[in-house]
Amino acid sequence: MNIAKVGFVSLGCPKATVDSEHILTRLRAEGYLISTSYQDSDLVVVNTCGFIDSAVRESLDAIGEALAENGRVIVTGCLGAKDDVVREAHPKVLAITGPHATDEVMEAVHQHLPKPHDPYTDLVPPQGIRLTPRHYAYLKISEGCNHRCTFCIIPNMRGDLVSRPVGDVMAEAESLVKSGVKELLVISQDTSAYGVDVKYRTGFWNGRPLKTRMTELAEALGSLGVWVRLHYVYPYPHVDDVIPLMAEGKILPYLDIPFQHANQRILKLMKRPGNSENVLGRIRRWREICPELTLRSTFIVGFPGETEAEFEELLDFLKEAGLDRVGAFAYSPVEGALANELPDHVPPELQEERLARLMLLQEEISEEKLKRKIGKTMTVLVDEVVEEGAVARSFADAPEIDGQVYIDGGKHLKAGDRVEVVITDSDAHDLWGDLVL
Numbered sequence: 520m521n522i523a524k525v526g527f528v529s530l531g532c533p534k535a536t537v538d539s540e541h542i543l544t545r546l547r548a549e550g551y552l553i554s555t556s557y558q559d560s561d562l563v564v565v566n567t568c569g570f571i572d573s574a575v576r577e578s579l580d581a582i583g584e585a586l587a588e589n590g591r592v593i594v595t596g597c598l599g600a601k602d603d604v605v606r607e608a609h610p611k612v613l614a615i616t617g618p619h620a621t622d623e624v625m626e627a628v629h630q631h632l633p634k635p636h637d638p639y640t641d642l643v644p645p646q647g648i649r650l651t652p653r654h655y656a657y658l659k660i661s662e663g664c665n666h667r668c669t670f671c672i673i674p675n676m677r678g679d680l681v682s683r684p685v686g687d688v689m690a691e692a693e694s695l696v697k698s699g700v701k702e703l704l705v706i707s708q709d710t711s712a713y714g715v716d717v718k719y720r721t722g723f724w725n726g727r728p729l730k731t732r733m734t735e736l737a738e739a740l741g742s743l744g745v746w747v748r749l750h751y752v753y754p755y756p757h758v759d760d761v762i763p764l765m766a767e768g769k770i771l772p773y774l775d776i777p778f779q780h781a782n783q784r785i786l787k788l789m790k791r792p793g794n795s796e797n798v799l800g801r802i803r804r805w806r807e808i809c810p811e812l813t814l815r816s817t818f819i820v821g822f823p824g825e826t827e828a829e830f831e832e833l834l835d836f837l838k839e840a841g842l843d844r845v846g847a848f849a850y851s852p853v854e855g856a857l858a859n860e861l862p863d864h865v866p867p868e869l870q871e872e873r874l875a876r877l878m879l880l881q882e883e884i885s886e887e888k889l890k891r892k893i894g895k896t897m898t899v900l901v902d903e904v905v906e907e908g909a910v911a912r913s914f915a916d917a918p919e920i921d922g923q924v925y926i927d928g929g930k931h932l933k934a935g936d937r938v939e940v941v942i943t944d945s946d947a948h949d950l951w952g953d954l955v956l
């Protein structure tokens with residue numbers, strides 16, 4: 520087996536040395552070998568110093584030597600912070616980071632020299648251990664959340680948003696696709712905030728720059744040739760930017776966007792953005808751009824202080840918005856959530872009654888919307904094959920939470936197959952179809 524070897528040049532002060540140690544430790548921990556010669560290395564990392572002119576010269580010379588002797592060079596350290604100086608002198612370097620940037624250096628190394636995998640010693644396969652079937656996978660892009668919705672304690676438990684380096688996310692996505700995954704489900708606590716914490720820093724994927732931002736990530740994922748589905752998209756204005764990607768077929772025209780309520784006073788009590796007029800206007804515009812768009816949302820019913828009129832405003836919103844998929848929950852206090860302190864909690868019986876009314880209305884909306892699909896041809900992804908035939912999903916159905924498409928006579932199919940069906944029947948949740956032969 521050919522083990523990936525990294526050459527390392529460490530210049531500068533003790534702080535830079537510590538940075539070098541961190542990077543070397545990570546490289547070794549991930550199974551890379553550290554090589555002592557340029558010729559024997561698959562790539563070279565140069566940790567630079569930029570303190571005084573002579574140090575800058577020495578660093579630039581070291582980069583030049585590594586390029587001449589090896590050709591594949593990643594620059595880090597203080598001179599790396601002056602990205603333009605390095606690029607001007609050595610335009611061919613693979614990537615440049617500033618000091619204290621172990622994660623970014625590792626991201627660049629992963630891009631240019633994939634992480635070694637030893638099937639005899641590694642406990643996990645290259646695509647990691649997965650709990651989902653082989654043909655779809657969840658791709659977590661960040662952890663934590665910068666919002667403080669009053670019904671939620673996730674930020675207390677997981678802290679503020681921390682985005683994964685975009686190169687790492689893409690490398691994981693590629694590895695999943697190579698292992699047979701046909702659908703990537705992008706998840707996080709707040710997908711549209713991806714990259715806010717790192718100021719949308721530019722990372723690298725396959726040697727090309729890629730911003731740590733939802734739209735750019737979605738487009739890059741869309742280029743992998745599999746279904747890409749976005750979940751937990753907080754309703755920021757820039758969500759508008761991903762709709763054209765859906766219209767162009769780059770990612771699935773599916774948006775899971777929790778609105779939580781439609782009444783402005785309740786949204787304010789929840790510390791959520793939006794007013795229903797704006798949201799309805801945006802939904803209209805999204806559908807003009809991408810008529811196929813499937814919208815899934817979640818709502819909380821019976822939030823503290825919710826009046827009958829405010830609840831009815833939510834029902835009116837649902838009628839007007841015509842959302843395709845809706846999950847709704849009766850508000851229940853979570854220990855530590857600020858909403859617990861709000862006055863006028865809605866009695867449980869009333870909450871349940873409102874929940875039932877909302878679900879009934881949504882069922883009618885859903886039934887009507889699914890009926891309109893009869894006669895259409897759709898591409899579906901097979902999830903499993905049972906006694907009666909194959910059970911699949913269309914672009915409009917996320918696994919576990921949305922509906923299914925039952926295929927008559929699809930017993931020869933297998934999980935992960937993508938096939939065309941003509942829709943023949945529907946109910947409030949699911950579709951039935953025949954294979955297009």
Ligand code: SF4
Pocket residue numbers: 664665666667668671672673674708709753
């Ligand atoms: S509900 Fe979602 S957006 Fe709001 S604080 Fe919790 S995790 Fe963040």
